[in-house]
Amino acid sequence: MTESQQELEKGPTGRRRGRGARERILGASQRLFRExxxxxxxxxxxxxxAEVSKRTAYQHFASKDELVAEYLRRFDPSVLSGVFDRDDLTPREQLLAVFDIPPTTPLCPYIAAAVELHDPQHPASRYAREYKQAVAARLTDAARRAGAADPEQLGExxxxxxxxxxxxxxxxxADxxxxxxxxxxxxxxxAIPAPATASAGRRQEQASR
Structure with a gap:
């Protein structure tokens, strides 16, 4: 390998690029976009x-728009799986657990991106919209499993x-x-009868038969 070829294999500070380049780019974007x-x-x-060359960056991401969309995907790819996939919580408890957010958590990156980009057709704007719809869908599903009379309304x-x-x-x-x-x-x-109230209602209904 010639000296010029070796330089192409390095980022601007001399770090050799490789499998870690993509993650460094995403890590840098996460910090800078948020800050x-x-x-x-x-x-x-x-x-x-990220300590990569622009050539390396564009090998991993065809455009900045594509990078922004991937930056958003990394935040919560499973849509609040830390709440909705917990077996130790009832569906009712899951609905309330989504509000248990640390006070240091900044503004939702999906809202921030949609407001800043001003372009509903931007790949990141489309992803943000899809993510918000997915959150409402998961809330609706939990509301349905919890026994809500109108789960779609409660989810929204x-x-x-x-x-x-x-x-x-x-x-x-301020939090x-x-x-x-x-x-x-x-x-x-x-929207959802309390467990004790529901049980009492069933007992009263059975007694009246």
Whole structure:
């Protein structure tokens, strides 16, 4: 291998590129996009932070748009699996657990990307839209399994509440999720009979037969 070929195999600071280049690019994008925004982060800065050449970056991602979309996919590819796939929680408890978010969690990256890009056809905007629809669908499924009379309505209400709490937390720099959790509890209580109440109702119905 010639000296010039060796240089092409290295990033701007001399680190040899390889299998780790893609992860370094995604790691740098996750940090920079969250800290300073998507539009303010150029590919030159991103490549410098990831210690790869622009040629290497474009070998892994055909465009910045493609990188932004992949950046969003990495946040929660299974759609809140940490809540909805837990066997130790009932469906009712899952609906409330989605509001148990650490106060240090920043504004939802999907909202931030959609607001900043201003392009509903951008790959990242489409992915953000699909993700939000998937969250509402998972909430609706849990509401149905919990016995809600109108699970679609409850799912949409809770999805809206999550997004509102995330935006308010960012704007006011104060954790809005405890308040959102209290509102969610009221919505869930109104939509789904409490276990004890449901059991009592069944006993009363059987006794009247």
């Amino acid at each position: 300073q925004g998507i539009n303010r982060t150029g590919m030159d800065q991103l490549c410098a932070a 209400q809770l999805a809206l509440l999550i997004d509102g709490a995330a935006a308010r937390t960012r704007v006011l720099d 809005a999720f405890p308040t959102a959790a209290a509102i969610a509890a009221v919505l869930v209580d109104n």
